[in-house]
Amino acid sequence: MRRAVLLEFRKMRRLRTLPIVLVMVVAVAALSSASLFAGSTQTTFEDPAAHPWAGLLLSYTLMAAMTSPILAAVLASRQTDIEHAGTGWTLASIAGFTPGTLCRAKLAALSGILLAAVLIQTLLVVGAGMLAGIRVPLDAGPWIGYTLLLFLVDVALVALHIWLAATVENQLISVGVGMLGAFLAVFTLLAPGAAFWIAPWGAYALISHVAQTAGEVGYVTPPYPWIIGLLALVGITFTLATRRFNRLER
Amino acid sequence: MFRAELIKLKRSSTWLIALILPLLAVTTGTVNLANNTDMLDAGWASFTSQVVLFYGLLFYSMGIGLLATTVWRMEHRGTNWNLLLTTTRQPVRLVLAKIAVIAVPVAFMQAVLVVATLISGVFVLHLDGAIPWQFALVGALAVIAALPLVAIQSLLSMLLRSFAAPVAICLVGCVIGVATVTSIALRPLSYVLPQAINTRALNLGSTAIAESGGLTVPDALPILLTAVALATIFTIASVAALRGIKLR
Numbered sequence: 001m002r003r004a005v006l007l008e009f010r011k012m013r014r015l016r017t018l019p020i021v022l023v024m025v026v027a028v029a030a031l032s033s034a035s036l037f038a039g040s041t042q043t044t045f046e047d048p049a050a051h052p053w054a055g056l057l058l059s060y061t062l063m064a065a066m067t068s069p070i071l072a073a074v075l076a077s078r079q080t081d082i083e084h085a086g087t088g089w090t091l092a093s094i095a096g097f098t099p100g101t102l103c104r105a106k107l108a109a110l111s112g113i114l115l116a117a118v119l120i121q122t123l124l125v126v127g128a129g130m131l132a133g134i135r136v137p138l139d140a141g142p143w144i145g146y147t148l149l150l151f152l153v154d155v156a157l158v159a160l161h162i163w164l165a166a167t168v169e170n171q172l173i174s175v176g177v178g179m180l181g182a183f184l185a186v187f188t189l190l191a192p193g194a195a196f197w198i199a200p201w202g203a204y205a206l207i208s209h210v211a212q213t214a215g216e217v218g219y220v221t222p223p224y225p226w227i228i229g230l231l232a233l234v235g236i237t238f239t240l241a242t243r244r245f246n247r248l249e250r
Numbered sequence: 251m252f253r254a255e256l257i258k259l260k261r262s263s264t265w266l267i268a269l270i271l272p273l274l275a276v277t278t279g280t281v282n283l284a285n286n287t288d289m290l291d292a293g294w295a296s297f298t299s300q301v302v303l304f305y306g307l308l309f310y311s312m313g314i315g316l317l318a319t320t321v322w323r324m325e326h327r328g329t330n331w332n333l334l335l336t337t338t339r340q341p342v343r344l345v346l347a348k349i350a351v352i353a354v355p356v357a358f359m360q361a362v363l364v365v366a367t368l369i370s371g372v373f374v375l376h377l378d379g380a381i382p383w384q385f386a387l388v389g390a391l392a393v394i395a396a397l398p399l400v401a402i403q404s405l406l407s408m409l410l411r412s413f414a415a416p417v418a419i420c421l422v423g424c425v426i427g428v429a430t431v432t433s434i435a436l437r438p439l440s441y442v443l444p445q446a447i448n449t450r451a452l453n454l455g456s457t458a459i460a461e462s463g464g465l466t467v468p469d470a471l472p473i474l475l476t477a478v479a480l481a482t483i484f485t486i487a488s489v490a491a492l493r494g495i496k497l498r
Contacts, residue, residue: 020418027425034433066308070421077414085411171413172320176267179312180274186304187278191285 004097004105008079012109015078021071021113025121028067032060033128046135053129053139054217057146058210060125065185065204068154073178075113076161077171079106084169100242103162107238110162111155118154122147142209142219149207149227156200156234157181163241196226203230251343255321255351264320268355271313272363275305280370292457294371294382299458301367302388306452306459307431308424311445313359314396315420318352318403319413326411331496341492345404345485352400357393364389384465388454391470395451395477399444401484409491420445431459441476451477 012018033056044050083089083102092102122143129138157178165174181201188194188205196202206227211220279301283290290296325331334344364386371377399420406416427445430436431453440446451473455465463469 015412016415020422023422024425027422027429031425031429034429066304067421067425070312070417074414074418074421078412078418081413170263170323172263172267172316172323175414175417176316179267179309179316180270182312183271183274183278183304183309187274187281190278190282194281 001101001105001108004092004101005108007097008105008109009112011079011082012113015082017075017078017110017113021075021117024067024071025117026124028063029121029124029128032056032063032125033132035059036128036132036134045133048136051217051219052134052136054142054210054219056125056129056134057142058208058212058217060122061146061204061208061210062186062189064121064150065189066182068150068204069157069182069185069201070175070178072154072157073161073175073181075110076106076158077165077174077178079110080162080165080174081171083166099166099245099248101246103166103242103245104238106162107155107159110158114154114158115151118147118151122150139219145222146207146209149222150204152231153200153203153207153227156203156231159234159238160200163238166245196223199230200234203227251337251339251347252350255347256354258324259321259351259354262320262324264317264355265358267313267316267320268359269362271309272305272359273366275301275309275363276366276370278304279367280374283375293377293379294385295455295457297371297375297377298367298382298385298388299453299456301363302452302456303458305363306449306456307428310359310392310396310452311399311424311427311448312417312420314352314356314399314448315403315417317355318400319407319416321348321352322404322407323413325408335496341497342485342489345488345492348404348408349397349401349481349485349488352404353393353397356396356400360389360393384455388452388465391454391474392448392451394474395447398477398480398484399448401481401488402444405484405488405491408488409495441472442480444480447473447477447480 036056044052044055080103083092089099089102093099097105126138126143161174161178164177165171168174184198185201185204188198188202189208192205192211194202196206207222209219209222210217279297282300283297290300325334337344367385368381372381403416403420406419410416423443423445427440427443427449430440430443430446431449440450449459450463451470453459454463454470454473
């Protein structure tokens with residue numbers, strides 16, 4: 001498995017995965033913190049009651065929900081499509097890596113990239129907040145919690161898209177589902193009641209640690225049992241599905 | 251050549267995206283307005299603004315990126331490129347046929363958006379006031395405004411074998427586009443970035459984005475002229491790339 005994961009990292013070099021992720025991370029962080037430099041926002045930086053960090057986290061949550069499902073679909077599709085384009089599945093099987101192992105290796109490799117990406121993204125947003133002059137102490141708990149859950153939901157989405165991209169050769173399905181999913185993710189932020197029903201994209205709204213009620217931004221506790229249940233379900237389904245790949249004749 | 255492209259298009263699954271994407275925009279806009287009638291109380295103006303808000307910021311452009319890469323996908327398979335290059339037709343005809351064939355589902359997408367918005371406003375939300383026919387004009391203008399993105403995505407999809415690579419580049423452009431539309435300092439860039447041109451065109455007369463411009467000749471004409479000029483430049487670049495890279 002370790003060799004298969006290393007192989008996936010080598011494939012990424014030709015796929016330009018790192019530059020794509022890096023540009024997206026910087027762009028999403030920049031957009032999330034763009035409102036910090038507006039005059040009306042800067043008046044709240046020294047007022048703890050105005051929750052400036054919560055406002056920034058809300059903006060970050062919206063941008064992440066809008067872009068993460070598409071990024072997950074694109075990364076998974078690029079990493080998996082190469083096996084369809086060449087005779088990758090067959091060649092890897094000859095080398096001892098079954099299609100199931102290959103898919104799990106792809107998930108492990110992309111998870112490593114996503115972990116670094118989400119961490120850097122959050123640090124950039126927090127850094128922008130400090131640079132803009134937020135004097136109120138940082139509420140570390142919600143930020144750490146959101147970053148961790150964002151990473152886990154991203155990994156779950158990448159697992160789903162690797163399965164889709166490996167199952168259906170036409171990558172329009174995988175990337176198209178990612179794009180429609182991004183739409184649903186943004187929508188569930190605006191209509192939180194729908195988030196439970198629009199799985200897995202509704203998870204981007206459910207992991208939110210902030211909410212806006214009557215114009216006021218405040219911290220909330222996400223529904224952890226639901227999120228853990230969803231992640232466990234995706235994990236089990238992905239394991240079973242990739243095992244099934246080993247028995248399929250290509 | 252265009253007829254051949256249309257036959258290929260007929261058998262692809264692009265229509266699914268072109269249908270679902272605008273329907274999702276209208277559905278989410280409808281639900282959002284129905285849930286926030288106290289804040290969004292400007293009738294048709296609020297409704298059309300809600301429908302095009304996220305659709306205009308990201309999903310319209312992403313849909314175009316996806317349609318372009320799907321239209322070029324079959325040429326990258328097997329030896330199709332070699333077959334295509336043996337044609338006696340001019341490269342410019344191939345480039346124009348591809349751009350035109352991508353524009354067909356884009357126009358369909360806009361038609362679905364406009365018709366579904368009007369149906370939802372009248373029969374679901376029971377909005378007061380006259381039906382805003384100018385929204386249909388915005389929909390049509392957005393098709394012309396989409397031409398630069400259609401042309402550049404067609405060029406990228408022609409050059410890049412990977413299905414998702416042009417979509418990834420389009421996504422980066424969309425994120426930068428959001429910044430150019432919402433930031434005063436970066437706003438001049440929104441006139442030349444294809445994704446931002448789409449956002450500006452779809453939000454003409456909208457109340458959701460500040461200073462998005464009205465549906466007037468002084469606001470719409472610069473967008474349309476820039477769009478046509480950029481589309482021409484990208485078409486010429488595509489022909490040059492086809493001659494210089496593929497036919498070398």
